[in-house]
Amino acid sequence: MRFLLSARWIGFFLAVVALAVVCVLMGDWQWHKREVRHESNERVEQHLAADPVPLDQVAPVGLKVTKDLEWTRVVAQGRYDPTSQVTVKFSTRDGRPGAEVVTPLLLDDGSAVLVDRGWVPTSNTAAAPSDVPAPPSGTVTVQGWLRPDSGAGADATTPVEGQVRSISSTGLAGSLPYDVRSGYLNLREQTGGTGGLELEPRPDLGGGPHFFYGLQWWFFAGLALAGFVWFARIEWLERRRGAGAASEDDQARETSSA
Template sequence: MSTESTSSPGTPGRPYGFMLSRRWIGFALFVIILAGVCGRLGLWQLHRLEHRLDRNKVIEKHLKADPVPLDAALPRTATVDEDSEWTRVTVTGRFDASKVVTVKFATRDGAPGVDVVTPLVLGDGTALLVDRGWVETENNVRKPTDLPPVPSGDVTVTGWLRPDNGAGSDAVKVFDGQVRAISSKAQEEYVGMPLRHGYLDLLKQEPSATGSLAPEPEPERGQGPHFFYALQWWFFALLAVVGYFYFARVEEKERKHGKPRTARPAKDLEPAGS
């Protein structure tokens, strides 16, 4: 006599009981960690936005202030920090034409060019690197030879204080009279005398310079993309949580409404010829 049994659809027990399984508990832990990381990254972007807005206020204050003597803003042993960067200063000295360095790959509006950096020798035996401006050049790695002449004699320059670039040694070390980024610490040996920290973006000088070097434009003071990046990270966090419950609902429906499976008759399971 053959017997026939059927398995009931779904999973016995309370709804969504499967979520207490190891697989779903592991899934939940993963979602919690992922959402937490995305949430923290969103807060980090907001902190960056706040920092940028604070920096904009400092920049605006410096741009509106009258120039001050170099020693008042940057004493001999001081460093250019976030509070002193973009301070307008005036200083008098003599340019050292034998130590001109160009900053290669300094493009502007898509045009290739270089920044021309020259040490300004001061009366106290130190020197200050001065970015005299930008000039368009050929798009290659060779140092240009037709740079505007270096002014001779005493000059009084006015410009913005800037900190050393934090690039690696390969970028700031002088090679063939060129660098990729400006660093007073890296160029001190090349200049051959103590350098004040950072450098000066030249705005004007007296007597006026000859040549066509373009001064550094004012710093960009927008908010940047940080707020929208924060929204994106928070959206990813929300998506992870919603996705978790969505997949749980899908699996619950499959378990609840799945087709029942009918067991084969017992006689069909007997070996042939028995």
Template sequence: MRSFRFLLSRRWVLFLLTVIAPAWVAWRLGEWQFHRLEDRKERNAIIERNELQDPVAVTDVMAPDSPLGADDEWKRITATGTYAVEDTVVVRYRTREGAAGVDVVVPLELADGSSVLVDRGWFATDNRGATPDDVPAPPAGEVTVEGWVRLDATGDSTAVTDQSTRAINSEQIGDALDREVVTGFVDLRSESPSAEVELLPVELPELDNGPHFFYGLQWWFFGVLALFGFGYLVYDEARGGRGMVRGSRRSEGPEHPAVDRGA
């Protein structure tokens, strides 16, 4: 077997670097997927724990200028007040099974003068240009709602234009409506009295672990496969590449064809 000194050559050093780089990336991507798995398990545990608790008053969890924590999301709350129909906000691009629609968010005015944003559910629309005037009205008068606490969305999609947005952010909506609102919003579970036209309820998150475990294994497998392939090529080179030489010689045929002695 030949010496492994060939690994010090420029060609093999560059080859090694081109193998290590994607193997390292694959390893980090695998770790990222497993971190996402742990985050999802933690989120599921919070949701399951909060769903088992009895609902509490909205003021026990949510208040203006009071940040919410991850443990607060999906807590069940109750609130009593009056819907401010004139300040309805539609959340665009909320499709269900391929159908166009919007989520309908209406501020519920509380006794202390503040409001809580209530996502009352999904409403199918003929196009993506629906306005607050196109959606069914909530119940009139005093209403008691029960729902789940949700954290504000972030990013450019939370901008509000003409009482329309792509994602719910209480600060952005409060500023656009010139209304004092509590931090976060509420996904409606039930309201009493009921509306004449009920909306489709908000979709709850799935409490499975998702595909992250298998994605993580796949990335690690790709990294190990790259290193294994490099190791095999090193082994083959160290033993002189005899398998490749024999194969090439068989394909080429005899080097000196036999002389026709009968000529």
């Protein structure tokens, strides 16, 4: 199989090895994402199983809410400010168009926390919903999941005619006359009920597609190497048949000359 030492086959082999290495690295990357997802799910499950804690304990004024705190069950008490309420347009549920309703909750220290009170169906347009249930009046006790701010830019989080496209305390802070705490709450329970709004569903704690994507990339790596062996074998068989045919021709010529 000396043909494997030719420039063409050496180049082919190096290309296959490079492809296989890339596939292995992609598989490792997917496996790492699977492990990160698994660790995140464990943390979320712990948060969901724990008893609610006071908002001041996990998200006091000035503390940025991070991913590590996401889905922590918290409780807060205050008064809703419906005059500063916004809706999050283009929010879908099970394929249905709708909007999230976000209302600041004024706390005793003068600051506020944003509360996503739930989802309301709308027509499939960018227009703000006109029939949003009002929040309870007076002092209410709110229990919800703590969520970090959306990473969307200012164009998505700054209110325009009472609407935003993503929830962010920093994006809304400029339009509010009081300090706003980092992150927001997904409402779960409150004094006076939820007013008919559809609450945020529980987070998806599935493993995602990373396990099968990793196997798929590793399969591609093996397929690339197997393909090289297959093509090399085909070349070897063709050369062998060619050599055999040449030997038979030589024998035939010797026989005829005798």
